[in-house]
Amino acid sequence: xxxxxxxxxxxxxxxxxxxxxxxxxxxxxxxxxxxxxxxxxxxxxxxxxxxxxxxxxxxxxxxxxxxxxxxxxxxxxxxxxxxxxxxxxxxxxxxxxxxxxxxxxxxxxxxxxxxxxxxxxxxxxxxxxxxxxxxxxxxxxxxxxxxxxxxxxxxxxxxxxxxxxxxxxxxxxxxxxxxxxxxxxxxxxxxxxxxxxxxxxxxxxxxxxxxxxxxxxxxxxxxxxxxxxxxxxxxxxxxxxxxxxxxxxxxxxxxxxxxxxxxxxxxxxxxxxxxxxxxxxxxxxxxxxxxxxxxxxxxxxxxxxxxxxxxxxxxxxxxxxxxxxxxxxxxxxxxxxxxxxxxxxxxxxxxxxxxxxxxxxxxxxxxxxxxxxxxxxxxxxxxxxxxxxxxxxxxxxxxxxxxxxxxxxxxxxxxxxxxxxxxxxxxxxxxxxxxxxxxxxxxxxxxxxxxxxxxxxxxxxxxxxxxxxxxxxxxxxxxxxxxxxxxxxxxxxxxxxxxxxxxxxxxxxxxxxxxxxxxxxxxxxxxxxxxxxxxxxxxxxxxxxxxxxxxxxxxxxxxxxxxxxxxxxxxxxxxxxxxxxxxxxxxxxxxxxxxxxxxxxxxxxxxxxxxxxxxxxxxxxxxxxxxxxxxxxxxxxxxxxxxxxxxxxxxxxxxxx
Amino acid sequence: xxxxxxxxxxxxxxxxxxxxxxxxxxxxxxxxxxxxxxxxxxxxxxxxxxxxxxxxxxxxxxxxxxxxxxxxxxxxxxxxxxxxxxxxxxxxxxxxxxxxxxxxxxxxxxxxxxxxxxxx
Numbered sequence: 001x002x003x004x005x006x007x008x009x010x011x012x013x014x015x016x017x018x019x020x021x022x023x024x025x026x027x028x029x030x031x032x033x034x035x036x037x038x039x040x041x042x043x044x045x046x047x048x049x050x051x052x053x054x055x056x057x058x059x060x061x062x063x064x065x066x067x068x069x070x071x072x073x074x075x076x077x078x079x080x081x082x083x084x085x086x087x088x089x090x091x092x093x094x095x096x097x098x099x100x101x102x103x104x105x106x107x108x109x110x111x112x113x114x115x116x117x118x119x120x121x122x123x124x125x126x127x128x129x130x131x132x133x134x135x136x137x138x139x140x141x142x143x144x145x146x147x148x149x150x151x152x153x154x155x156x157x158x159x160x161x162x163x164x165x166x167x168x169x170x171x172x173x174x175x176x177x178x179x180x181x182x183x184x185x186x187x188x189x190x191x192x193x194x195x196x197x198x199x200x201x202x203x204x205x206x207x208x209x210x211x212x213x214x215x216x217x218x219x220x221x222x223x224x225x226x227x228x229x230x231x232x233x234x235x236x237x238x239x240x241x242x243x244x245x246x247x248x249x250x251x252x253x254x255x256x257x258x259x260x261x262x263x264x265x266x267x268x269x270x271x272x273x274x275x276x277x278x279x280x281x282x283x284x285x286x287x288x289x290x291x292x293x294x295x296x297x298x299x300x301x302x303x304x305x306x307x308x309x310x311x312x313x314x315x316x317x318x319x320x321x322x323x324x325x326x327x328x329x330x331x332x333x334x335x336x337x338x339x340x341x342x343x344x345x346x347x348x349x350x351x352x353x354x355x356x357x358x359x360x361x362x363x364x365x366x367x368x369x370x371x372x373x374x375x376x377x378x379x380x381x382x383x384x385x386x387x388x389x390x391x392x393x394x395x396x397x398x399x400x401x402x403x404x405x406x407x408x409x410x411x412x413x414x415x416x417x418x419x420x421x422x423x424x425x426x427x428x429x430x431x432x433x434x435x436x437x438x439x440x441x442x443x444x445x446x447x448x449x450x451x452x453x454x455x456x457x458x459x460x461x462x463x464x465x466x467x468x469x470x471x472x473x474x475x476x477x478x479x480x481x482x483x484x485x486x487x488x489x490x491x492x493x494x495x496x497x498x499x500x501x502x503x504x505x506x507x508x509x510x511x512x513x514x515x516x517x518x519x520x521x522x523x524x525x526x527x528x529x530x531x532x533x534x535x536x537x538x539x540x541x542x543x544x545x546x547x548x549x550x551x552x553x554x555x556x557x558x559x560x561x562x563x564x565x566x567x568x569x570x571x572x573x574x575x576x577x578x579x580x581x582x583x584x585x586x587x588x589x590x591x592x593x594x595x596x597x598x599x600x601x602x603x604x605x606x607x608x609x610x611x612x613x614x615x616x617x618x619x620x621x622x623x624x625x626x627x628x629x630x631x632x633x634x635x636x637x638x639x640x641x642x643x644x645x646x647x648x649x650x651x652x653x654x655x656x657x
Numbered sequence: 658x659x660x661x662x663x664x665x666x667x668x669x670x671x672x673x674x675x676x677x678x679x680x681x682x683x684x685x686x687x688x689x690x691x692x693x694x695x696x697x698x699x700x701x702x703x704x705x706x707x708x709x710x711x712x713x714x715x716x717x718x719x720x721x722x723x724x725x726x727x728x729x730x731x732x733x734x735x736x737x738x739x740x741x742x743x744x745x746x747x748x749x750x751x752x753x754x755x756x757x758x759x760x761x762x763x764x765x766x767x768x769x770x771x772x773x774x775x776x777x
Contacts, residue, residue, distance in 0.1 A: 169760035169767075170739065173747045177757065199748055228757065228774050324681060331766060428762060531762065546762045551740065552670045572713070597670075615670050618762065 007109050009284065010060055014105040016347075017049040021098050022354040024049075029091045029357075043086070046094070047076045053101065062108040064116040065101065071125040072097050084128060093124045149206045152238055153192040157210035160220060161234040164205045166377055167339065168229040172201040178227040179209065185223055186213025204375055205231070287380060290341050297334050298529055298622035304330045305619065305643020334620070338379070338526050345423045345432075346374040348387045352394060352421060359398045366405050366416035367398060373423035378430050379526040385503055386432070386523060389496040393434040393519050394421065396493070401438030401517050411514065413437065428525060429505075429547040429602075435518035441511040446471060469497070469509045496521075504530065504545060504623065504637055506603055506654025522547070522602065522654075532621045532650065533599060534642070535612035538587050541648040542612070543621050543640055548653035550600040550607060552615055569598060569609040576600065576609045579656050584635055601653045608656065619643060623650060660776065661687040663703055665696040665719065666711040666738065671761070675709050675738070678765045679772070693717025697725040700733070707776060708735045710755065712746050720750045727754035736775045738763075 024042040031039065054069035072094065078084045100121045107116050152159050160182065168174050175198045182188055189210040193203045211220065217235040224233045304327050311323040349371050360367040378386070402408075402417030409415055418437045423430060443463050450456040450463075450471045463471070472493045496519075497507045505523035524530050524547040532543035533552065559570045560578060567578040578598075582589060598609040621640040637652035662684045666672045676686045688703050690696040694717045700708060708726065712719040719737065726733045737750045737758040747758050756775040759768050 170744045170747060170758065172744050173751070173758060176748050176751060180751065199744065201744060226774065226777065228770065328766070335764075335766065531764075549762065551668070551761070553668060618674060 006060065008286070010056055011105065011109045013056065014053060014109075015102075017053050018098060018102050018105070019347075019350045021046050021049045021101075022095075023350050025091060025094055025098060026353045026357060028086050028094075029088075032086050032088055032091055040080075043076060043079055047073065047080065050076065050101075053105070057105070057108070060108070062104070062113060064113060064118050065104040065108055068097065068101055068104060068118045068122065068125075071122055072101070075125050075128050078128070090128065093121075093128065097121050097125055148208065148234075148238075149204050150192050150208050152208055153190040153210055155190045155210045157187070157189045157212040158217070158220065158235055159208060159237050160211050160224065161206065161208045161232075162224055162230060163232040165229045165231040166205060166342070168205070170201070171203070171205065172199045174227070174229045175199070175203070175207055178224055178230065181223050181227045182209070182211055182213075182220070185215045185219060186211045290337070290380070293337050294341065294526075294529070297330075297337050300330055301334060301529060301620050302622055302641050302643070306645060309644050331620075334529065338529070341379050341381070341526065342377040343380050343383060344375050344377050345383060345430075346371075348383050348390075349374055349421065349423070352390070355391065356394060356398065356419065359395060360402075363398065364404060365398065365402055367402060367419050368416045369419045369421070371421050376423040376425055376430060378423075378523070382503060382523060382525070382527055385499065385527075386521070389499045389521065390421070390432065390434065392493075392496050394419070397434060397436040397438065397517065401436040401440075403439050407439075411439075426522075428531065428545075430523050430525060432521040432523065433518060435516060437516040440513040440515055440517055441468060441472070441509075443468065443511075443513065465508075465510055468511065469493070469507065472509075501637065501652060501654055503527065504547065504650075504652075506548070506652075508603060508606070527623070529620055529622055530650075531618060532640075533618055534616040534648065535581070535597070535599065536614040536616055537581050537585065537612050538591065540585070540587075541616065541642065541646065542581065542585075543619075543642075543648050543650045544599055544601070544610070544653065545650065546618070548601045548603070550602055552597060552599050555596040555598040555609075555611055571600065571609065574607065576607050578609050578611060580611045581651075582611070582613075584656065601656070603654060603656065610653075610656065621648075621650065659683050659685045660706040661685050661703070662707045662709065663688045663690065663696070663699055663705040664709050665690040665693075665699075665714065665722065666709070667691050667714045668711075671711065671738070674763060675768065678763065678768050679709075681765075682769050682772075684772075691715075693719060693722035693725075696722040697729075700726045701729055704730070706734065707772060708733065709738055710735050710750075711738050712740075712743055712750065720746065720753055723750050723753040723755050734775050736771055 024045040027036065027039065027042040028046075030036040031042070050069045050072045054066055054073060057065035057069065075084070075090070075094070079086060079090065084090060100118055104116045104118060107113065148161050148163070152161075162175075162178055164171055164174055179188055179191065179195070179198075189212055191198065191207065191209040193207060197203060198207055213220065215223075220235045221233045224230055307323055308327060311319050314320075352371065353369055356367055356369045397419055402419065403411065403413075405415040408417065420433070420435050422433045422435075424433075425431075446468060447456070447460065447463050451458045451460070455471055456463075456467070493509075500507050500521050500523065503523055504527070505521055508520045508522070509517065510520075511517040524545060530545045530547065532545045533549055535542050535544055553571065555569070560567060561570065562568070563575065567580075569576045569578045580589075593613050596611050596613060597615045598611050599615070601608055601610050619642065621642070623638045624640060635652050635655045636649045638650045640648055640650055642648050660683075662679050664672050664675050664679075664686060666675065666689075672689050676689075680686060684707070687705055688699045690699050691714070693714050696708070696710065696714075696719075697717070710719040710723060714722075717725075723735055723737075726735065731754070733754065735750075735755040737747055737755045738761060739747045739758050740761050751758070757771045759771045
């Protein structure tokens, strides 16, 4: 069999399984230290993943990988049988084996199978598990996994399960609308999660309730679907064994099974059935295919704009109608393509707990690492691009931020430092935060070094957060006393800001001495097509991505005043710095319109008012990267072609602060 | 016959945009309002099939305007236009009688879906 065309698939899947293995190993390690309840699920999840890798690698003819996974399986089998206790020696060797497995997979796929040397780790594994045949083809046990992520509420009434669409804005409010709609056809007896939590958006996409009603299942389903943004509904009791909440373990490997359950014909009496469920079936598709679809739809969007413009000029009603119809279809197509590229951030975030563990071990630090918002979705390419900056930030936090246990205790803090990585959706953007409760950035040292390097006026005595970011983001700037293997080469923050800017996002940093540091990344949902507000200054048009736009207002002259020598705008009880695009791009302040417009933009964690002559409208624009001109303005992230065929520069809002 | 719409928002830009989206979809924009007080007045005068209502407006906010309009016409079909992070206010508006909501910045397809549900 010619297996080369499967190699990519093997690699992709293999990485997913490895991520699941690492994830579950961390859970085991916590249990071994008595920090968490020991759970059979974790062992089962690792077993399943290893078992699958074994099967795949044997098919591919990667003998070393197959042998290694076989030995891991043997060891796990003894753990499952209760022969071996889960303790540090076992988890340590499993971690080591997982690394060897990863290395083996990467090398084998790269055609260097001969370079894979697993002898050492194999003998360690065998040290625990005498070589005996495992029931090799024993089916992995179906551990807790479920299509629905919330428990069924108890009580009387029909069980109604609802899953909201993944891109639902204000999920809590949508859930409220669903509940209100059901109240019109019956009595809502109990809701899981409780209503307060629902309204506060404290749930994933699933919720469940009990409805006492005389309405038919079909009516209930129609009512729920009619409330908008509903991806799936099920009326009727759970099948036994499927009702437990999904565990975080083995995300990577239970997906297929989860999907199978969703299309199970035996599911409750909802009239819609599997056919109406968009999650019903799936195919794997190469990313490059999705990339070319994205490119094509980008070009199509530009053509659509031209077409609309031309038909408007032509004035033919029939043509106009057809163009409108085609435009709407193209818009829908674009939305579908963008959606099909979205993946949950856990696909990348799941490898971080392992990274944090290793880094903190090697530095002798204790770190309590939490990840929030794992289900938030982001464009696949964007997610790939953003992984590395996040690694930089985590390493910075571990290396420079969080102190050693002794220092922390002396400072009156708990010995274990807290490190939080969170993702959240904010309108057209995804906000990713890395925050620690460590010692914060030493401003005095940064200030001293900045003066020394001639980066700042020597008479300055204090630095604002914005200046701090600008200075530490300078290439080669680091205050770390010594360069460690982790960070401190002074490339961290610089690399992060550069990368995130290129992605059309921006970076913000808050640091309080002795209390910790928070870095916020604000990213658009996709790379290639963004929605932008078109603004005019003099005769030039600029595109401002809506990722960064809060709202637009007319600039009332009386709302503008001076504060510490800078112009500010008083807006709804906020005082916002005023930035005039005219002066940013170096145009003379001549021929000003009677009434200027202001775009309230978000700079990661703060806001500013950007003043322009006029607002032209909103448009989907296709981002074309441009090479930075030497000594040119740094305030543009790219260029685009507008629907009238004219080019426009895309403003890099993050550079304006 | 096409549906009539009253658009309430304090920003011209937003009013123009919502208006364009709805007109393209065949609605007839019969009036606009910049404040809550105006919204209530125009509603009584024009009795439109649909109202789009911004939450934050000067001179009586959108939520109070929803209350007033529903007092006058309990069958009023009002669609709230909200910014991200205003969930508590949107829930309040829905309790006051609004039918559905859309979140800024607007995507035409989402606005039209919400309009269909509001009229539904």
